[in-house]
Amino acid sequence: MALMLSESARSLLRLRYLRRDEQGRIVETEEELFWRVAKTVAAAEDAFPCARRSDEVAEEFFRLMTSLRFLPNTPALINAGTELGQLFACFVLPVPDSLDGIFGAVRDAAKIHQTGGGTGFSFSHLRPRGDLVRSTRRPSSGAVSFIRIFDSASDVIATESVRGGANMAVLRCDHPDIREFINAKRDPAAFSRFNFSVLVTDAFLEAARQGGTIDLVNPRTGKPFGQVDARVLFDEMVDAAWAVGDPGLLFSDRIQRDNPLPVLGPLEATNPCGEVPLHPWEACVLGSLNLAAFVVEQDGQPRVDEESLRQAVRTALRFLDDMVEVSRYPKREIEAICRANRKVGLGIMGFADLLLAMRIPYGSDESVAVADRIMGLVQSTAVDESRRLARERGPFPNFPLSRYAARGEPPRRNATVTTVAPTGSISIIAGCSSGIEPLYALAYRHVGEFVGVVEPHPLLLRELTRRGLLDASLLQDIVVTGRIGHRTDLPEDVRRLFRVATEITPDEHVTIQAAIQRHVENAVSKTINLPSEATREDVRRAFLLAHALGCKGVTVYREGSPRGQVLQVLGHCLSCMGADAFPETP
Secondary structure: OOOOOOHHHHHHHHHHHOOEOOOOOEOOOHHHHHHHHHHHHHHHHHHOOOOOOHHHHHHHHHHHHHOOOEEEOHHHHHHOOOOOOOOOOEEEEOOOOOHHHHHHHHHHHHHHHHOOOEEEEEOOOOOOOOOEEOOOOEEOOOHHHHHHHHHHHHHHHHOOOOOOOOEEEEEEOOOOOHHHHHOOOOOOOOOOOEEEEEEEOHHHHHHHHHOOEEEEEOOOOOOEEEEEEHHHHHHHHHHHHHHHOOOEEEEHHHHHHOOOOHHHOOOOEEOOOOOOEEOOOOEEEEEEEEHHHHEEEEOOEEEEOHHHHHHHHHHHHHHHHHHHHHOOOOOHHHHHHHHHHOOEEEEEEOHHHHHHHOOOOOOOHHHHHHHHHHHHHHHHHHHHHHHHHHHHHOOOOOHHHOHHHHOOOOOOOOOOOEOEOOOOOHHHHHOOOOOOOOOOOOEEEEOOOOOOOOEEOHHHHHHHHHOOOOOHHHHHHHHHHOOOOOOOOOOHHHHHHOOOHHHOOHHHHHHHHHHHHOOOOOOEOOEEEEOOOOOHHHHHHHHHHHHHOOOOEEEEEEOOOOOOOOEEOOOOEEOOOOHHHOOOOO
């Protein structure tokens, strides 16, 4: 079967993924890339006496990838079978409150970025601005000043890495430097390699709702460093997010409730796009199923081929577990905890395309039901496959310490099995919409290092043609504006079906995210894209609704905010927070 790639996909693969010789000339085809990855990952099978033959498994992996039903994270596509050999996408590194610890973390992050990984950090353990530094008897410059060092280092190493450097900075809501952190990205040129998120507690949000104060705590001493009005502080978070898209919120208590290994401590940080909360030194491999590829026609009606999807989940879960086995690791500490926990994150992409193919408007009650059913199928099948792999290969070594063991559940191979990533690059390769996001535009180009062809969405063209509505003037309007919501001459049902991200209400965005999160063990990368006229109250409502519905985090982005944008239509720019804010992320 021929590999059916779009010209945009082939352009991206040539630009970043295909191997080159010492003169920079491309020395492999797209098909050879997928064989390289399949064979490298399947080689893990040889390590297990009860496993299948690695050549047979490689063939299965190759077919799954070249059918564009599943793709692993970008580092695997770039590094598998090469000297680097590092296949993980997401890392969290500790940042101790010492000069040696801080600069050691900068060094470790640089090594990870060089291999294409992204990094997350909790800066909550650093002493606050003004606190005494014992060795110099001088006041500390505070947590935010040290984040600048990480950001500068990421900028420098980006020129030498297989991708750029993407990071997440996390600070607790009760850290004395929290106000400086909240407002740090109001300068559009500052912290260009970082997303910022505040780790908020249920107690803080309750105080913000009711009107109360919280103590700010010096992490060095564990003692109060002052107090702040929780409502005023929350309003500052809302205002900064409204203005520039940062910070996002991470809901600490919700994250900890799903921590499979609380004995290892709390989960204080995530990867750059927020979908994988991790312990210090921990990393995660990711892969995504293209839901659009599982739509079939039955009696003239589109439906999801659930049996094929279940089989793909099983193969993909095996693929990800094999990645843990064959990957090279940047540090011994990372290898130790990754092999002990064997966290993987199988997710979905093409969700918006799936809904369009089934003629279901994004955000409708029916779309929420589809999200619930499909992600429930992925989750239950992935858990079942992880348990089957545990019988074949043994459970993850820390299983006896886990919540699963405490609840008397059967052994499983992986501490986590599901995640929903933003799939910035691999969705271009697969030719589908990214992650669980709605369409950002009905015709757009990617801005930056990679520039694709400006094309209207094929399902829109098909629908307009079927109804006899497509003409040159309408086509030009779609290319220029990227939407049809303003075209009152078109039928209302067509305009509703093809709404773009900023035409979908914040409540609809959040409700879809919450439906998916109910069936995801890690977290969900999702942006609440808002139109430029959105108010601060819209942002506040999105934050509080996401918390109330059980999301683990929330990010908003208001159209036109002064931050880098990578999805562009001819008339204006549309941005998606997360991987597309960092084209190098998976």
